[in-house]
Amino acid sequence: MDIRTTCLGVLALGPASGYEIRKAFEEGPFSHFAEGGFGSIYPALGKLSDGGFVTCTTEQQAKRPDKKIYQITDAGLDALFGALGGTTPGEDKYKSNLLFILFFAQHMPPDHIASVIDTRLDWYRGKLDHLMEDAGAAHEPPATGADLVREFGVAVYQAAYDFMRDNREAFIALARDNARTTESARRIETHVAAE
Numbered sequence: 001m002d003i004r005t006t007c008l009g010v011l012a013l014g015p016a017s018g019y020e021i022r023k024a025f026e027e028g029p030f031s032h033f034a035e036g037g038f039g040s041i042y043p044a045l046g047k048l049s050d051g052g053f054v055t056c057t058t059e060q061q062a063k064r065p066d067k068k069i070y071q072i073t074d075a076g077l078d079a080l081f082g083a084l085g086g087t088t089p090g091e092d093k094y095k096s097n098l099l100f101i102l103f104f105a106q107h108m109p110p111d112h113i114a115s116v117i118d119t120r121l122d123w124y125r126g127k128l129d130h131l132m133e134d135a136g137a138a139h140e141p142p143a144t145g146a147d148l149v150r151e152f153g154v155a156v157y158q159a160a161y162d163f164m165r166d167n168r169e170a171f172i173a174l175a176r177d178n179a180r181t182t183e184s185a186r187r188i189e190t191h192v193a194a195e
Helices: 002-012 018-026 039-051 074-085 098-105 108-135 145-179 184-192
Strands: 054-061 064-072
Touching: 002 018, 002 054, 002 064, 002 074, 018 039, 018 064, 039 064, 054 145, 064 074, 098 108, 098 145, 108 145
Parallel strands: none
Antiparallel strands: 054 064
């Protein structure tokens, strides 16, 4: 989805500032499947406002700059649901610096591989905890699309966590068994020692 559509999606949940929209992508209900930074959110909000898809009001704050609050209009809702209804989603793309590093595990120092995996396991656990908090205390059947999408996020992060936990030692063993014999491992160890 383009940034204008995803901003409209956030605003369909209620009025929000640009900062709150970004938080919806970072920590909120869209955090495991959409993204948007300030550099793209504010220009999109400007275009949406110019097009009549959102309104903007200013809220004064003590000792801080005025806060702009955006709200979706009926035309914005029509545009959002028109975009969603007229879109066939492309392929999901998964890009991961972690997997890029692990692809070359046999060329890396074992301690580095262990640290990278342990850090990511902690991150997965945090994501899972956050998504589970959103589920609430009751374990009732999902009632909305948002509930089902959150459940999908839980399933994906749980699978990733389980895979990394179950294969941690195999990645470390790759690094331990093969890294000592490669020129790249010597270069990496020299580089890491210099830092």
